Amino acid sequence: MSDEITPELFAHLVDLAALALSAEEGEYLRDQLNGQLKAVHELERIPVPDDIPPAAHGVPFLPAIRPDLRADEARTDAGLAERILAQAPEQDEGYFVVPDIPHTDL
Numbered sequence: 001m002s003d004e005i006t007p008e009l010f011a012h013l014v015d016l017a018a019l020a021l022s023a024e025e026g027e028y029l030r031d032q033l034n035g036q037l038k039a040v041h042e043l044e045r046i047p048v049p050d051d052i053p054p055a056a057h058g059v060p061f062l063p064a065i066r067p068d069l070r071a072d073e074a075r076t077d078a079g080l081a082e083r084i085l086a087q088a089p090e091q092d093e094g095y096f097v098v099p100d101i102p103h104t105d106l
Contacts, residue, residue, distance in 0.1 A: 003030070004034060004037050005033050005034050005037070007030065010026065010029075010030040010033075011026075014026060081094075
């Protein structure tokens with residue numbers, strides 16, 4: 001089976017993610033991603049009967065043991081915003097003041 005993630009596709013993904021990788025790092029990651037895709041394709045080939053429900057984990061979470069959803073209700077706490085804001089090192093007119101981060105340093 002040939003690699004699904006070609007060097008060209010990987011280079012495009014690296015550009016989209018704005019990653020700075022050496023050639024060795026890039027090739028290592030591309031090989032790892034292709035290995036993961038091969039493992040997924042192997043799992044897809046396992047026959048699973050249609051009567052088996054999908055599960056997010058190995059333990060069934062049946063409705064009989066699942067707690068009921070709680071009702072959505074709005075709660076207001078007088079003074080909560082002020083108490084939170086009072087913990088800020090710096091504030092201005094009800095807003096947190098955060099340091100400016102130059103975009104060139106990101």
